[in-house]
Amino acid sequence: MGFISLTGIATRNGVLMVSHYIHLMTEEREPWSKDLIIRGSQERVAPVLMTAVTAGLGLIPLVLSKGEPGKEILYPVAVVILGGLITSTLLDFFVTPAIFYRFGKTAAERLAQEHAAKHGHQVPASSPLTTESTKAGTVDAAPVQSSDHVAPPAGASDDGRASAPAANSESPSPTNGPAN
Secondary structure (H helix, E strand, O other), X not given: OHHHHHHHHHHHHHHHHHHHHHHHHHOOXXXXXXXXXXXXXXXXXXXXXXXXHHHHHHHHHHHOOOOOOOOOOHHHHHHHHHHHHHHHHHHHHHHHHHHHHHHOHHHHHHHHHHHXXXXXXXXXXXXXXXXXXXXXXXOOOOOOOOOOOOOOOOOOOOOOOOOOOOXXXXXXEOOOEOOO
């Protein structure tokens, strides 16, 4: 049971790390380099640590309860999961980036080219991930943030007033009704 949950957490962290590298290449048009791997790894430190720490904090009472009646099965499971969390987190920070840097270039560049073709980006043949701005020197090199892919938060509704300025809560307005 402990190995199953640990495998799920470790796999999730590794998949999200690799998908973040690919996101940097496709959406933010970062060229394949050591800097891409370093940036992607640094941006994933907080989520990976939050996952490991929250799971680990829940297991600390079980790890500290060695020898108590009724904990004969839970203690070894907690030790395995906690040790595995520590190990998989360290491996996710050091081994996953190194393996992806060594073996992932071909697949990542292919995915970036497919993404560029699908979304109409021009990608020069010499370097599949450089932008037109670095080639021509005329367009701003900052990535364009598009809001058409971002969904509003769950339960959010603008009632057709998305572009209206925020109303003062002390004064009534015709669209918001009297203030409470």
